[in-house]
Amino acid sequence: MGGDGIDETLAAFRSSIDNIDATLILLLAERFKVTRQVGAYKARVGLPPADPERENEQIARLSELAERANLDPSFSEKFLRLVIDEVIRHHTRARNEAGRAGD
Numbered sequence: 001m002g003g004d005g006i007d008e009t010l011a012a013f014r015s016s017i018d019n020i021d022a023t024l025i026l027l028l029a030e031r032f033k034v035t036r037q038v039g040a041y042k043a044r045v046g047l048p049p050a051d052p053e054r055e056n057e058q059i060a061r062l063s064e065l066a067e068r069a070n071l072d073p074s075f076s077e078k079f080l081r082l083v084i085d086e087v088i089r090h091h092t093r094a095r096n097e098a099g100r101a102g103d
Contacts, residue, residue: 028083031083032086032087032090035087035090035091036090036094038087038091039087039090039091039093039094039095040094040098042091042094042095043091043094043095043097043098043099044098048095049088049091049092049094049095050088050091055084058080058084059077059080059081062076062077062080063076063077
């Protein structure tokens with residue numbers, strides 16, 4: 001510990017974690033920016049908000065990646081499912097808004 005009572009090693013770890021967390025949030029924001037465009041497109045051309053086949057492919061692909069990266073594939077699937085559920089919610093809203101605009 002430093003003379004001021006701060007554990008410098010722990011502080012360095014926490015600083016790295018803070019930077020990673022900030023990056024995750026920015027990446028999620030970018031991902032949702034693109035998926036909002038997908039939702040608007042799907043609404044415009046009449047595609048359903050959800051694509052279970054694509055979702056399953058993504059979950060399998062990223063579970064495999066997680067395993068190679070020594071991350072629990074079950075955790076990665078739960079995380080991806082959370083993201084996918086939010087995307088579907090956005091796509092459903094876009095479809096409903098497009099339907100109201102067409103009235």
